[in-house]
Amino acid sequence: MIPSELDDALLTAYLDDELSQADREIVERELKSNIRWQSLLAELKSVRNLIRELPKPVLSRSITSGIWNQPTEQESSKQPLKNAAVTHTATLKPPSTVRWYRSRLALAASLLVAASGVFLWLRQEHRPSEMALNFKRDSDQATNAAPSDNIAIPSEHVAIRKEERQIAGGAAPILTPNVDDAQLLALGKQAELQPTKEAAKFQMNMRSSRSDASKTLDSERMLAELDAKDYGFYSASAEPIETYFVSLAKVKNDNAYSGTWSESQILSADKRKSDNSFGFQMVQSSDASRNLYRWGAENNAPASSPAAKSAIADQPLSQRQASKNEELDRGTYAQKKSATIREYLFRRSDWVQAAIALRGMGIDLPIIHSLDLGDAQDFEGLEKKLAIEAAIPDRPPKLTGAIAEPSDWIRVVVTPD
Amino acid sequence: MLSSVPSEPSYDQDRDVLDAVRAGQAARFAELVVSYQDRLFSAMVAMVGNRQDAEDITQEAFTKAFLKLDTFQAQSSFFTWLHRIAFNLAIDLRRRGSRARAIGKVSMEVVSDELVSSEISPPNATEQNETQHKVYAALAMIDPERRSVITLRDLQGMDYAEIAQVLEIPIGTVRSRLHRARLELKEILSEYMQSDCDRESPVKKGAN
Secondary structure (H helix, E strand, C coil): CCCHHHHHHHHHHCCCCCCCHHHHHHHHHHHHHHHHHHHHHHHHHHHHHHHCCCCCCCCCCHHHHHHHHCCCCCHHHHCCCHHHHHHHHHHHCCHHHHHHHHHHHHHHCCCCHHHHHHHHHHHHHCCCCCHHHHHHHHHHHHHCCCCCCCCCCCCCHHHHHHHHHHHCCCCCCCCCCCHHHHHHHHHHCCCCCCCHHHHHHHHHHHHHHHHHHHHCCCHHHHHCCCCCCCCCEEEECCCHHEEEEEECCEEECCCCCCCEEEEHHHHHHHCCCHHHHHHHHCCCHHHHHHHHHHHHHHHHHCCCCHHHHHHHHHCCCCCHHHHHHHHHHHHHHHHHHCCCCCEEEEEEHHHHHHHHHHHHHCCHHHHHCCCCCCCCHHHHHHHHHHHHHHHCCCCCCCCEEECCCCCEEEEEECCCC | CCCCCCCCCCCHHHHHHHHHHHCHHHHHHHHHHHHHHHHHHEEEEHCCCHHHHHHHHHHHEEEEHHHHHCCCCCCHHHHHHHHHHHHHHHHHHHHHHHHHHCCCCHHHHHHHHHHHHHHCCCCHHHHHHHHHHHHHHHHHCCCCHHHHHHHHHCCCCCCHHHHHHHHCCCHHHHHHHHHHHHHHHHHHHHHHHHHHHHHHHHHHHHCC
């Protein structure tokens, strides 16, 4: 039997003929008797076919001439690649959008008013960024050091090259003049999580206790087959930054839970530092799960215990207990809240770390009190979440900036009350 | 693997062209552009959701490939390398985050109209249009990371190893993302898939 959610991915690999012979035989054996799999396979195949049948859009124009002014064989054959690349860089055409604007500008030039308006607009739209200008200065210096004819790199390409250089260099860009980059980098490193097999095992156990369908999951066997790193299971400890989370198994990439950590869950988890296997199991934000969490926290019992389930089924959270919890929440916030550190730098690819570390430092919990620690791990997701939370009237967010920089780093700025 | 575009050159042909370009015959790079531009463009449309950005990224990807050709180690095919450049550009575009040009639902919905109406021939246009419009819209609704994988697999016909190279992720992650992507699309497109499922039983007719 291979009925677990994770193993369903075997069907996708089977469909794509990406399984070993042995695995293929296992899947085919299972398919003969597993009706759910038969149905799922048919559906996956239908999805695949729908995508494959999409029309393949083609370019409405050739972009060849857009990449460079067609060099003659005679000219280009005189130079090896590096020189050739520089030569053609000098004649690179900007992307079609830019060319389109310029052609419109030429037309508009015949009309004085329109021309001035379009001109101003174009100036604004295509003004090289400060970054590009800096690079241009670097470039100019290099050019002065080693003079070369006809080098005129369009600003839009300059900007791209500057970005590459920053990323390739591995250093965080200087974000603002008044921020100590070394401190920010240190914070970013502190928040970095390391993949561990223990975390993977923990996460799988969490899955098996959470879903009836996956109760039979043999995590040991799965772990034998999967590299924990491949599946991105991560454990985190924010202890270097004044512990709030004791232990957290989070999953990168696509093996993540979709769910919401309500603030009460987080707080309950905090109360149960000594029991890692319980503290972070719950990812649902329903009233029932919140009650379960509170019940578990107060009675020192695992959420999956019969007593806990019974408590949820029969005994909703009492008003008295709810008030007590609210009081406790407020007290915890008051204790945790601090605004001594206002800017943080984190790797963009793992913005969830930013949320974890911010919570770990006890700073402005209301700002991100309801983050999805599941799939939305990109910066856009963070922005979206923050925007949603900005709409919560009774807890106005204090996060003033979540600034996208053209690098692997993001900066989160938190202002004090 | 999906069937290849007929005019697509072989790995050896690519290598010959690249050697020539490296030797100074830069004009021959145009052969690679002509060979791959439509296929790359098609992937970028699926990724960014509009033709204009897709065209710009396609052009920019070739430009970058040309400029950085001396760093290409041929550890993967040129086509795979080119895709990696293009997907990174698409990600950069999203990060730079011009709202109007971001990869997102709205832009994809708009472009799905544009694409579907411009790419489908008249006879079955109405029914196909509707389905394909939904498929494009559904694609736009899923996570961009998953969209990348399904685009490379089901539109570009890459195998898992190639996808892993392009996106610089482990093969296991390719598999899981692809599975999640298909499940997500299945949920969104359930009504359209039902008739397809009814037509064919995978057990009787084989999975592939």
